Amino acid sequence: MADELTIDTIPAAYADDATLGLIDARSSTRSFTEGVDITDEQRAAILHAASRAPSAGAMMMYSIIDVRSQKTRDRLAVLCDNQPMIAKAPWALVFVVDYAKWIDLFEHAGCFTPEFAKRTGKSPRVAPGLGEFAIAAQDAVIAAQNATIAAEAVGLGSCYIGDIVECQEEVRKLLDLPAYTVPLSMLIIGEPKKRRPATPHPVCNLVMRERYQRADASVLDKQIAEMDAMFRPHATEPASRVHDIYTRKHTSDFMVEMCRSMQLWLDNWQGK
Numbered sequence: 686m687a688d689e690l691t692i693d694t695i696p697a698a699y700a701d702d703a704t705l706g707l708i709d710a711r712s713s714t715r716s717f718t719e720g721v722d723i724t725d726e727q728r729a730a731i732l733h734a735a736s737r738a739p740s741a742g743a744m745m746m747y748s749i750i751d752v753r754s755q756k757t758r759d760r761l762a763v764l765c766d767n768q769p770m771i772a773k774a775p776w777a778l779v780f781v782v783d784y785a786k787w788i789d790l791f792e793h794a795g796c797f798t799p800e801f802a803k804r805t806g807k808s809p810r811v812a813p814g815l816g817e818f819a820i821a822a823q824d825a826v827i828a829a830q831n832a833t834i835a836a837e838a839v840g841l842g843s844c845y846i847g848d849i850v851e852c853q854e855e856v857r858k859l860l861d862l863p864a865y866t867v868p869l870s871m872l873i874i875g876e877p878k879k880r881r882p883a884t885p886h887p888v889c890n891l892v893m894r895e896r897y898q899r900a901d902a903s904v905l906d907k908q909i910a911e912m913d914a915m916f917r918p919h920a921t922e923p924a925s926r927v928h929d930i931y932t933r934k935h936t937s938d939f940m941v942e943m944c945r946s947m948q949l950w951l952d953n954w955q956g957k
């Protein structure tokens with residue numbers, strides 16, 4: 686094995702593989718062909734692929750809210766940091782990290798009763814904690830990613846909307862979300878107006894052999910050079926991309942709102 690693996694392209698041995706090709710060619714779709722709806726077969730194929738994603742203990746600790754109502758998508762477009770493409774996409778899927786369904790099952794199956802506690806020696810426990818969140822969140826996001834790839838496979842395009850975790854109070858009401866849930870991920874899906882080339886993804890300092898390796902100045906310089914080269918013509922001066930991320934994301938108003946709202950979602954998860 687070579688000391689440094691090249692990971693910026695598919696290795697020649699697998700260049701013709703259809704799955705790897707689909708993953709390589711995918712890019713986020715933010716502009717959709719108007720008037721073209723999604724067929725029931727496409728919807729079913731995408732939702733089936735989502736349901737086949739790995740799930741911790743096969744517990745399926747997520748729910749998928751299938752949003753077709755134009756009114757709901759219009760409102761989500763505003764609540765998710767004013768992104769009009771959400772209203773223009775014909776379909777949205779919200780991937781909800783969901784423990785409410787397990788609490789309902791535990792309750793329904795008598796797990797919280799004194800008799801059950803006596804029989805099993807387990808004192809009743811209702812609300813999940815951050816441990817459950819760690820695995821349930823992975824369930825939800827992996828299902829979303831299966832849906833993303835399936836959308837490509839059936840000729841559609843998609844884009845994640847991270848801002849779905851903002852405006853907790855209103856999103857909770859809009860989607861009727863109960864305690865012990867968090868809508869962590871949203872996908873908008875539709876037919877792409879035009880196919881865009883794959884977005885460059887920086888890979889310098891991405892894979893670390895055996896243990897975490899903090900970048901030194903020379904690695905940081907390499908990372909900056911890679912990003913500046915990839916994001917030209919936007920990157921006009923050295924470190925433009927890093928400066929852009931700092932000002933547009935790390936210190937943005939939307940991130941203040943996302944952090945505030947996510948704290949409320951974590952409280953909701955724990956039934957507070």
Ligand SMILES: Cc1cc2nc3c(=O)[nH]c(=O)nc-3n(C[C@H](O)[C@H](O)[C@H](O)COP(=O)(O)O)c2cc1C
Binds near residue numbers: 715844846884
């Ligand atoms: C967690 C997550 C949240 C995202 N949120 C948004 C969003 O709110 N709006 C948007 O236009 N793109 C969003 N994206 C898409 C990314 O910007 C996109 O994946 C990235 O620029 C790389 O481009 P590519 O998907 O074409 O490879 C999100 C992606 C992820 C994974």
